[in-house]
Amino acid sequence: MTEETLASAKTAPATSARPRPEWQRVLRWGGLAVALLAVAPFVLDTYTVNILIRALFLAALALTVDILWGYTGVLTFGQSAFFGIGAYACALVFTHYGFGPDWAVLALVAGVVAAMAVGALIGWLAFYHGASPLYASIVTLALPIVLTQVVFAGGRYTGSSSGLSGFPTYYWDLETWFWVAGGFLTVVTCLAVLFVRSDMGRVLVAIRENEMRCAYLGIPVPRIKILVMTAMAGVGAVAGFGYAAFTNVVAPELTGFLLGTELLIWVALGGRGTIIGPVLGTVAIDVTSSYLSGSLPFVWKLLIGFAFVAVIVALPQGLLPELGKALRRLLRQTPPPSPVPELREKPPSNIVDHGRTPLFVEGVARNFGSLQVLQGIDFSARRGELLSLVGPNGAGKTTLIRCLADGMERSGGKVTIFGRELGRWPPEKCVALGIGRKFQAASIFETLTVAECLRIARFRLERFSVWSASPILDLPEAALRIVKETGLADRLDIEVRYLSHGQKQALDLAMVLALEPTIVLLDEPTAGLTKTERERIGGILTSLVERDRLSVLLVEHDLDFVRQISSRVIVMHQGKIVLDGSVAEVVDSELVREIYAGSGHEAAGVET
Amino acid sequence: MSASEKVLAVEGVSSGYGAATVVRNVNLSVGKGEIVALLGKNGMGKSTLLKTIMGYLPVQQGVISLRQQNVTREPPHRIAGRGVAYSPQAEAIFHDLTVRENLVLGMPDPRRFDEEFARLCEVFPFMKDRLAQRAGTLSGGEQKMLILARALMARPNLILIDEITEGLQPSVIDRLGSALLDERDNTGVSIFLVEQHIQFALRVADRWAVLKLGEIDDAGECAAPSAAARIANHLAV
Numbered sequence: 001m002t003e004e005t006l007a008s009a010k011t012a013p014a015t016s017a018r019p020r021p022e023w024q025r026v027l028r029w030g031g032l033a034v035a036l037l038a039v040a041p042f043v044l045d046t047y048t049v050n051i052l053i054r055a056l057f058l059a060a061l062a063l064t065v066d067i068l069w070g071y072t073g074v075l076t077f078g079q080s081a082f083f084g085i086g087a088y089a090c091a092l093v094f095t096h097y098g099f100g101p102d103w104a105v106l107a108l109v110a111g112v113v114a115a116m117a118v119g120a121l122i123g124w125l126a127f128y129h130g131a132s133p134l135y136a137s138i139v140t141l142a143l144p145i146v147l148t149q150v151v152f153a154g155g156r157y158t159g160s161s162s163g164l165s166g167f168p169t170y171y172w173d174l175e176t177w178f179w180v181a182g183g184f185l186t187v188v189t190c191l192a193v194l195f196v197r198s199d200m201g202r203v204l205v206a207i208r209e210n211e212m213r214c215a216y217l218g219i220p221v222p223r224i225k226i227l228v229m230t231a232m233a234g235v236g237a238v239a240g241f242g243y244a245a246f247t248n249v250v251a252p253e254l255t256g257f258l259l260g261t262e263l264l265i266w267v268a269l270g271g272r273g274t275i276i277g278p279v280l281g282t283v284a285i286d287v288t289s290s291y292l293s294g295s296l297p298f299v300w301k302l303l304i305g306f307a308f309v310a311v312i313v314a315l316p317q318g319l320l321p322e323l324g325k326a327l328r329r330l331l332r333q334t335p336p337p338s339p340v341p342e343l344r345e346k347p348p349s350n351i352v353d354h355g356r357t358p359l360f361v362e363g364v365a366r367n368f369g370s371l372q373v374l375q376g377i378d379f380s381a382r383r384g385e386l387l388s389l390v391g392p393n394g395a396g397k398t399t400l401i402r403c404l405a406d407g408m409e410r411s412g413g414k415v416t417i418f419g420r421e422l423g424r425w426p427p428e429k430c431v432a433l434g435i436g437r438k439f440q441a442a443s444i445f446e447t448l449t450v451a452e453c454l455r456i457a458r459f460r461l462e463r464f465s466v467w468s469a470s471p472i473l474d475l476p477e478a479a480l481r482i483v484k485e486t487g488l489a490d491r492l493d494i495e496v497r498y499l500s501h502g503q504k505q506a507l508d509l510a511m512v513l514a515l516e517p518t519i520v521l522l523d524e525p526t527a528g529l530t531k532t533e534r535e536r537i538g539g540i541l542t543s544l545v546e547r548d549r550l551s552v553l554l555v556e557h558d559l560d561f562v563r564q565i566s567s568r569v570i571v572m573h574q575g576k577i578v579l580d581g582s583v584a585e586v587v588d589s590e591l592v593r594e595i596y597a598g599s600g601h602e603a604a605g606v607e608t
Numbered sequence: 609m610s611a612s613e614k615v616l617a618v619e620g621v622s623s624g625y626g627a628a629t630v631v632r633n634v635n636l637s638v639g640k641g642e643i644v645a646l647l648g649k650n651g652m653g654k655s656t657l658l659k660t661i662m663g664y665l666p667v668q669q670g671v672i673s674l675r676q677q678n679v680t681r682e683p684p685h686r687i688a689g690r691g692v693a694y695s696p697q698a699e700a701i702f703h704d705l706t707v708r709e710n711l712v713l714g715m716p717d718p719r720r721f722d723e724e725f726a727r728l729c730e731v732f733p734f735m736k737d738r739l740a741q742r743a744g745t746l747s748g749g750e751q752k753m754l755i756l757a758r759a760l761m762a763r764p765n766l767i768l769i770d771e772i773t774e775g776l777q778p779s780v781i782d783r784l785g786s787a788l789l790d791e792r793d794n795t796g797v798s799i800f801l802v803e804q805h806i807q808f809a810l811r812v813a814d815r816w817a818v819l820k821l822g823e824i825d826d827a828g829e830c831a832a833p834s835a836a837a838r839i840a841n842h843l844a845v
Contacts, residue, residue: 368745392777393749394734440748440775441698487651498625501697501771502650502804524748527774528697530649530804530843557749557777596777 022197022468030190037182041175048287049174053246055286056181058263060188060239062282063275064232065263070273071196072228073133073208074126077260078140081147082119082233084255086111086240088151091164091250096157099168104245111237118143119233123226144257151252163251170245177246184242185279188235192275199455199464202448204228206456209445216405216439217515218431218460265304269311271318281319339469340492341451343483346474348548349516356419358383358434358519358551359404364413366399373399374575377413381519384549386541388562390586391572392596397555398440400572401521404553405430405437417519431460436517440524440555442504444496450507451492454483457511478544479513482506485536486529502528509537513544520544520552526561534558538565559596563587571596613640614676615766615798616661621670622822623660629668630656632822638766641792643799645813645830647806647839653822654802655697658768661800662694663687674766693759697770697802701751701758703744707735710743714758724761731787732757749776756784760791769801773808781805785812806839818842 041049061083068074089111093103122143126136151158158164172180195201207214207221214221244250253259263282270281285304292300315322328334359381366374374396381387389397403409407425415422417433427437445453455473462474475483483489486506491499496507509525522541526534542565544550556562562569562583569586571579573595579586586592616638624630631653638644648654659665661672663684672680674690688694693714701710711725712718729736732753738746743754752775759767773781785808791797803809809816810830817827818839826842828835 371745393753393775393780394747396747398748498628500651501655506650524775528650528771528804531806531840532844533650557775559778596779 023194026190026193030186033186033189034183037179037186040182041178046174049178051287051290052283053174053177053181054243055283056178056185057239057243057246058266058286059279059282060185061236062263062266062270062278063185063188063192064236064239065267066272066275066278067192067196067204068228068232069264069267070275070278071201071204071208072225073211074140074225074229075133075137075264076140076229077137077257077264078122078143079232079236079263080257080259081144081255082115082236083240083243083259084144084147084151084250084252085115085118085233086237086242087244087250087254088158088164088240089114089237090169090241090244091167092158094167094169094245095164104170108238108241111241112234115233115237115240116230119230120226122233123229127222127225127229140260141257144255144260147255148252148257151255159250161252163249165249167248169248181242181246184238189275189279194467196275198466198468199470200466202452202469203456203459203464205448206445206453209447210443212427213439213443213445214456215427216431216437216443217457217511218428219456220428265308268318269308271320271322274318274320277318277320338449338493339471341455341469341471341473343480343489343492344472344474345480346476348477357381357416358418359553360414360416361404362414362416364400364403364415365411366396366403366409367411372575374403374411377577379570379577379580381551381553383551384545384567386545386552386554386565386567388566388569389553389555389572390557390559390562390569390592390596395572396575397572398523401437401523401553401555404519405435405521431515431517434518435521436512436515436519437521438508438512438523438525440527442501442508444504444508444511446497447495449493449495450483450488450499453496453507453511454479454514457514460515475510475514476516478540478548479510481540482510482513482537485540486533502530502533505529506533506537518550520550522552523555524557525554526556526558534561535564541565559587559592614638615640615642615674616800617671617673617676618657618661619671619673621657621660621672622668623656623665624668624822625656625665630822631660631819633670634819634822634824636817636824636827638798638800640798641796642815643788643792643801643813645809645816646800646802646819647804647809647816647843648819648825649843652819654819655770656822657819658694658696658770658800658802661687662692662768691762691765693762693764693767695756695759695767695769695772697774701743701746701754703742705743706740707743707746707754708739710754711758711761714761716762721761724763728757728760731760731783749780752776753780753784763795764797766798766800769799771802771804773803773805781808788812804843806836806843810836810839 061079065076065079068076089107093107093110097103122139126139152160154160203219203224207224211221240254266282266285267278269285271277289300289304292303311319357380361377361379364374364377365372377400389400391397404415406427407422407430417435420433422430445456451473454475486503488503488507488510496504499507505525505528512520526537529537538561541552545552566583569581569583570577571586571592579589579591614637618634618636621634622629622632634657636644646654646657656665660667663682667680671678674692679687679690712721715721715724734750735757743751746754752772756769756772772784788799789812792799801809801813813830815827816830816835816839818825820842826838828838
């Protein structure tokens with residue numbers, strides 16, 4: 001079984017029969033869903049159809065929670081608020097203003113616009129630069145509570161605690177309502193599946209996995225999160241509108257925090273991060289609950305509670321992924337290999353030489369409280385220069401790199417990049433100036449594949465489709481060479497958490513170079529690599545410097561490596577620059593030997 | 609240093625992630641007071657083997673024993689309870705705790721802190737003035753030293769060390785090598801280390817082994833003059 005899996009995984013990219021486009025697969029499943037929905041009302045009894053219609057609207061809402069929580073990693077308690085806004089837009093317009101096709105369209109548009117406005121505001125509050133994920137949860141927790149109070153305070157207008165009911169609405173027969181709800185859910189689900197599997201959808205997962213790294217790849221994380229929040233608010237409002245128009249009742253509970261929390265439970269039970277899981281989970285739980293609440297009025301909540309605990313403990317991924325696994329075992333099928341894009345070399349872009357100094361650093365300082373980690377750092381980097389930064393552990397090398405790539409990090413001093421002063425800019429703006437930074441520890445997106453990680457790194461330079469995953473991956477030559485020479489090219493479909501430490505480092509470096517930076521900040525890029533791999537990467541870096549005239553700033557401990565590839569060396573000690581000069585001047589200096597190298601290096605030097 | 613008294617014995621062990629097998633049919637042992645170095649290229653399964661010994665990954669086949677006791681299915685905390693200290697490769701410190709709190713967590717008996725710490729300060733002098741500092745604010749290299757220091761604080765009888773030299777300045781690597789040798793001579797601890805740094809491995813270890821595609825490909829004594837060339841040959845290309 002395992003060998004089969006490995007074999008099929010290995011041969012898949014080679015045979016490379018271009019897999020069927022995603023939209024065709026989605027269309028087939030969507031067609032199946034439509035067929036089922038078309039027949040269902042004639043097979044099921046009226047009571048079940050009645051409950052199902054409501055469940056279908058709620059399932060669309062659960063889907064928005066899955067995109068926010070399961071994919072983007074925003075734990076939201078507030079989706080019920082947008083559902084409520086849509087529902088109340090329907091009830092208020094039909095009760096107080098009028099009823100008819102025009103009024104219905106107006107109510108729907110008003111509800112969606114209001115929900116999206118609130119969603120954008122909440123997103124803006126929750127996702128400003130540096131806000132912790134907890135903050136988003138608290139803001140979205142407060143929203144439904146506040147909104148419920150607003151409804152309570154509305155008196156006659158909103159119906160206060162008893163809500164509004166009996167307003168004129170479309171009294172279609174049950175089948176029609178069922179088809180409307182089912183059609184809406186099918187369309188939303190199909191679009192959502194296409195979206196999360198598209199290149200843009202992978203960006204959401206990248207944000208969930210490692211938000212900081214996204215910023216350093218030039219991805220405007222706050223903006224994307226606000227956009228997703230806003231769009232999901234709109235979808236939630238449509239679902240709420242339908243729900244209210246069908247049930248002919250709105251109550252403050254629809255906007256409430258209880259529904260917002262129940263949504264999370266449904267999503268978790270169904271399988272978060274799967275779209276289909278939460279949709280089916282919501283429908284199943286809602287229908288079962290309705291039946292049980294009739295026959296076992298008090299016990300059913302207990303049962304749901306137990307089921308929730310049992311699933312969380314035994315199947316932390318939720319029901320759908322486990323069902324899928326069991327089904328595959330039953331049919332003896334291996335999971336389909338994830339499609340691998342074709343690697344292609346991107347022609348080099350012409351970097352314009354403005355004649356300005358790439359990097360100019362003046363008096364940069366950094367304090368942590370009273371601790372001075374950096375003081376009075378002055379240096380500049382020219383084009384076509386490979387500048388190595390050496391010094392004892394704790395000398396402030398990583399802190400300096402951080403100050404160059406994030407405007408918020410400095411406590412004092414000035415950093416100028418190609419003549420433009422770096423203000424208090426977040427990393428994504430620094431990246432736009434041409435800075436690429438590699439972290440000391442490999443910092444990648446654990447649950448994405450190698451190919452997806454590389455794709456994400458191209459975000460700043462390419463247009464990402466919202467509906468499809470591109471079958472071709474264009475990489476600049478340097479990144480492509482690293483991918484090929486470290487064996488990553490054969491493992492494009494592997495989730496990166498299964499890579500070894502050294503391969504993660506290589507992937508991280510390839511991602512930085514895929515950004516096509518003009519100033520490259522590398523914090524121990526070859527740590528964990530063998531000497532051979534290290535030499536190859538050294539060769540790639542030298543060619544970047546010599547041929548493409550990039551500026552590379554490299555933190556490195558291996559003095560032999562430094563000697564081989566650097567054009568200049570800066571020595572740091574206790575937060576200051578103590579030496580800045582050519583390789584010969586610095587590496588063999590007495591000072592370096594004293595504070596840094598130790599006997600082993602000396603001995604090795606004598607031997608060779 | 610009788611080889612008959614095996615502190616760690618790995619017999620025919622295969623393991624990996626999920627259904628995938630990364631380590632295949634590995635046999636090796638570490639005697640009392642012995643230092644064994646495992647080398648190999650990236651992605652060959654070195655760290656996976658350490659994680660398996662420590663109980664983080666399930667053994668698919670074979671037997672792992674510590675001092676003649678079968679521990680194949682024991683969870684990590686039980687293995688640690690048997691006197692095994694693990695110094696992992698990636699960041700494994702508690703960022704929000706102080707240096708001192710991190711060190712204390714490694715000790716079965718915190719009352720011995722001052723005594724053990726005085727001993728460690730000879731190896732890691734930087735720690736002396738940093739006990740109250742939050743560990744997350746240490747530099748990358750200092751964090752690596754803290755991981756090893758915490759392993760040593762426990763006075764273990766077996767230490768598993770995953771690429772400790774990565775990201776450390778040369779003089780610290782030297783000092784570390786001496787410290788591990790001293791520790792072995794003074795306490796009789798056994799050490800199993802995974803390394804890329806050939807010189808360091810040969811200087812510290814008694815025996816070496818090379819892992820290739822999850823299997824032991826070659827092994828020998830570190831004192832043999834051909835050792836360096838043979839290992840280098842395995843790691844090249």
